[in-house]
Amino acid sequence: LVCPACTxxxxxxxxxxxxxxxxxxILQCRCxxxxxxxxxxxxxxxxxxxxxxxxxxxxxHRQTQLDSYNIALTSENQMRNRLDFELSxxxxxxxxxxxxxxxxxxxxxxxxxxxxxxxDLSYAVESAxxxxxxxxxxxxxQADIFKLPLRPAIFDxxxxxxVLHHTPDARAAFYSIVKFVRPQGAISIFVYSSYNKAIVYxxxxxxxxxxxxxxxxxxx
Numbered sequence: 255l256v257c258p259a260c261t262x263x264x265x266x267x268x269x270x271x272x273x274x275x276x277x278x279x280i281l282q283c284r285c286x287x288x289x290x291x292x293x294x295x296x297x298x299x300x301x302x303x304x305x306x307x308x309x310x311x312x313x314x315h316r317q318t319q320l321d322s323y324n325i326a327l328t329s330e331n332q333m334r335n336r337l338d339f340e341l342s343x344x345x346x347x348x349x350x351x352x353x354x355x356x357x358x359x360x361x362x363x364x365x366x367x368x369x370x371x372x373x374d375l376s377y378a379v380e381s382a383x384x385x386x387x388x389x390x391x392x393x394x395x396q397a398d399i400f401k402l403p404l405r406p407a408i409f410d411x412x413x414x415x416x417v418l419h420h421t422p423d424a425r426a427a428f429y430s431i432v433k434f435v436r437p438q439g440a441i442s443i444f445v446y447s448s449y450n451k452a453i454v455y456x457x458x459x460x461x462x463x464x465x466x467x468x469x470x471x472x473x474x
Contacts (some may be wrong), residue, residue, distance in 0.1 A: 257283035258298055258401040264289070275388075289403075294387055295379050298397040304422065305376040310469045312356045312378035319358040320385060329358040330365075336415065336442050344368035347410035352399055352431045353417030357382035357392070364391050368411075371404070373397050399427055406433045413442040 255264055262283055270277040272294075281289040281296060290297050302309045317323035321330055334341055345367040351360045354372035363370045364386065372382055372394045379396045386392050397403055399414075399421060412435050414427075421427040424445060435441050464472055 255281065255296065255395075255403050256405055257285060257287055257289075258397065258403040259283070259287045260285040264403075293380060294383055294394070296395050296397075296403075298395065298401070298403045299375060302376045303398075305420070307465075307469060307472075308355070308420075309377035310473070312376065312381050314473070316356055316381040316384060319356060320361060321358070322361060330362045332415070333359050333362050333413075336413070336444055337411075337440075339440070341366045344411065348408060350404070350409045350412040350431070350434055352402075352412060352414035353420075354378070354382055354394070357386040357394075359413065359415055360392060361386050363411075364389050367391065369393075371395065371409075373399065373402060375399065400430050402430070402434065404434055407436045407439075409434050409436060410439050411435075411442065412439070415442075415444040416446070418443060419445045 256262060257264055260283060262285060264281040264283055266276070266279060266281055268276045268279040270279070275294055276291055277294050279291040281291065319329060321327055330341070341362070344363055347368050349363050349368040349370045351363070351370055351372045354360050354374045355376075355378045357372060360370045360372045360382070369391045370393070372379070372392060374382065374396060375398055377396075379394050383394050387394050395403065399417070412431050414431060418424045418427045428443065432441060
């Protein structure tokens with residue numbers, strides 16, 4: 255981890271531990287920025303900004319997409335189809351999950367013995383921590399994909415599935431995560447297609463109304 259403001263090293267003041275796990279504390283930078291660790295998660299943002307609906311959705315449906323919960327291989331098969339190498343090749347590799355949600359794909363990578371750094375802007379990180387955060391090879395961070403608190407060019411694999419098109423600028427979001435791939439590493443992304451151009455049939459039309467509704471009313 256590095257300071258997202260200046261990219262310098264951070265020092266840790268641990269306040270509460272659970273074995274090797276740091277439950278609460280402060281990460282400090284020489285540039286005087288401070289970042290809190292709460293509920294086992296380093297927080298590099300002060301709120302969930304434009305992804306509040308995802309925070310709500312994944313707190314309500316914490317386990318819906320997990321293979322371990324569904325006793326299925328849906329997420330594993332999706333991940334397998336999106337990579338051009340075998341999942342068994344992930345063993346011992348350092349992997350970045352850019353937009354982890356509740357941890358459905360990180361669970362798969364961890365199953366194949368990768369060391370996984372999971373990042374999400376939303377409070378889905380709370381659900382991800384409950385789902386998979388206790389695994390030794392899983393590390394969860396709440397951060398902005400445009401300002402990731404990570405060293406560049408260190409990951410063997412960076413993947414982002416169903417995330418980039420939800421950011422304000424999908425192209426810029428892609429370029430922001432590319433720099434974390436090491437030489438000879440790999441990046442894998444999945445974004446929605448641009449079908450249904452007529453506005454009345456697109457989510458863009460309905461979002462005129464739904465984004466103005468209280469989240470619980472919309473959910474109901």
